[in-house]
Amino acid sequence: MLEIHSLQTRIGDKEILRGLNLTVKAGEVHAIMGPNGAGKSSLAYTLAGRPGYEVTGGSVRFEGADLLTLAPEERAQAGLFLGFQYPVEIPGVNNVYLLKAALNAARKQRGLPEVDAFEFLTLVREKMRLMQMDEAFLSRGVNEGFSGGEKKRNEILQMLVLEPKLALLDETDSGLDIDALKVVANGVNSLRSPSRAVVLVTHYQRLLDYIKPDVVHVLARGRIIKTGGPELALELEARGYDWLLADAA
């Protein structure tokens, strides 16, 4: 589904990714861990096409197509979803309105008609129940006045409604208490299927107790320096990153 070959990026003059390789197959869940400043969020932003993240080398194929030639909205319409670490507030723009516009953009791309208003609301309500979100959410502005936890739930709700092929979740667990973490994990797990893939960017093993990854990577100094199974996350929890960094140096 996703094949990244020796990807190099920079922001301004600063090199971020330095030849990163990563392959994610349909049906898999990957976790990317690593020390602060290693380039984890940058990888997510680069894949989503955020302006300012300049690709200087390498290639990315998504579902066989050259991802890097697509505009950010085309990547999204093609089924790539980014769950933001810090979801932005958009005052006055209704949550449901944004979500509907997003869903219709994706449907249009697939040659489908706009979603029926009643069906749409039914779908959103169903996913809201799963995410244990309050009905009042429907009439609020996008992330407007939301707590950190509410914002993260909202990201997952959007993901569930849009049903992307590939979900990149950037520190979706940060700032969540244990109950909220379970709800978020439950939401992510409900999306797992043989035709989809999830990439979790996280600092903590804790999230992986609830969302079992198939593959765990360590990203440091702009590269994947170690890849393993779920047991790697446990080892990192116990030993930190220093031993790996020493090996890689």
Place this chain on the structure above:
Amino acid sequence: MSENAQLNEIVGRGYQHGFVTDIESESLPPGLDEDVVRKISAIKREPAFLTEWRLRAYRHWLTLREPEWAHVRVQPINYQDLSYYSAPKAKTDGPKSLDEVDPKLLATYEKLGVPLHERARLAGVAVDAVFDSVSVATTFKDRLEKAGVVFCSFSEAVQKHPDLIERYLGSIVPHTDNYYACLNSAVFSDGSFVYIPKGVRCPMELSTYFRINAAKTGQFERTLIIADEGSHVSYLEGCTAPMRDENQLHAAVVELVALEHAEIKYSTVQNWYPGDENGVGGIYNFVTKRGECRGRNSKISWTQVETGSAITWKYPSCVLRGENSVGEFYSVALANHRQQADTGTKMIHIGANTRSTIVSKGISAGHGQNTYRGLVKILPTASGARNFTQCDSLLMGGDCGAHTFPYVEVKNPTATVEHEASTSRISEDQLFYCLQRGIAEEDAVNMIVNGFCKSVFKELPMEFAVEAQNLLAVSLEGSVG
């Protein structure tokens, strides 16, 4: 058929009949002196008091100089080059068919969903359109007459209700008020007149769409709305489709009076031609609008969406004389390309426990300059007066400007005045967030800007609110990316 559906049908058809005023088919040569003022008055067969009133205004105007305090740059206007009375243009003037009209303008009409036959009129094509909506219009006129509501052209009101004109004209905006209002008082051509009798709730929204004269009232329009005790009226002015006009200067005056327990809601969508990308050929819109809450518990609410004109200079204001009276001002002003907007409001609190609310949303894009200028004045008599002002600016791109000049004068210690202001850009974060959800850039910008304006749009009558959103989208086209 529901009232709104009927209204929509009328509006959609571009109704052109009814309330027709006799207009002499003559024009005055360019130039302005006492003779010209007398001639205008004579052509309109006005009573002597009105001729005298115009002359007093003209003589005073000679002593005035154009104001220079506004944050706008104006090409000098030679007032002797203007013609102050012209009959409707002959059919040989202007483009002969839509084929001769600027395709960009036509594309805009298309996007706004302006009906085909309406496009020709707006683009200034000389057509003699006849629509079959006379009967529907008569139904409206009947309903208004049954309710006792007077809604007609200003000229007709001068003939039929001279007592009301004499009593109220200039009582809110005196001819001495300012340069442009003074000029208007001397030479105003036509406009609208509304009288709502005691205790009457006007059975429908009043719109200038209904009158054939609206498109031709010219550059010095005069509007007077009187809401008698306990009455209620909602008045819609303007049009979302861009209107072309060969007159560059527009200096209108609008006066509103609300007596005891009366309420006037005045909504404007202004989309005069703003000129091209370099600002060439746009309209100068210098308007004086003021309402007086004369009676106790009266209310006047201004809502405006200003997207047109090369230069906008207007401050719809409220004089809160009656005890417990309420003034409101909700505004969205957009300045794109080379547009300049200097707009805001004045809330003059005279009566005890008067309350006012100001919500202003300024959007600047391109090389546009957007200024909010507001005055909240609490006089010593206004015990317990309250004002809340919220003034937000949104910037798009690096070449535009937003300026805020809030003046507050409080002369009563029991008053409460609150002011909130913010200036922001459409953040890259917000834009990227929408893009990442698959929403195209222009749609995303529209969504964010409409969100920014939401608290104003919700004050507009429903059919206007939808149009206003579309209008904003079209006006901002190409201002990002």
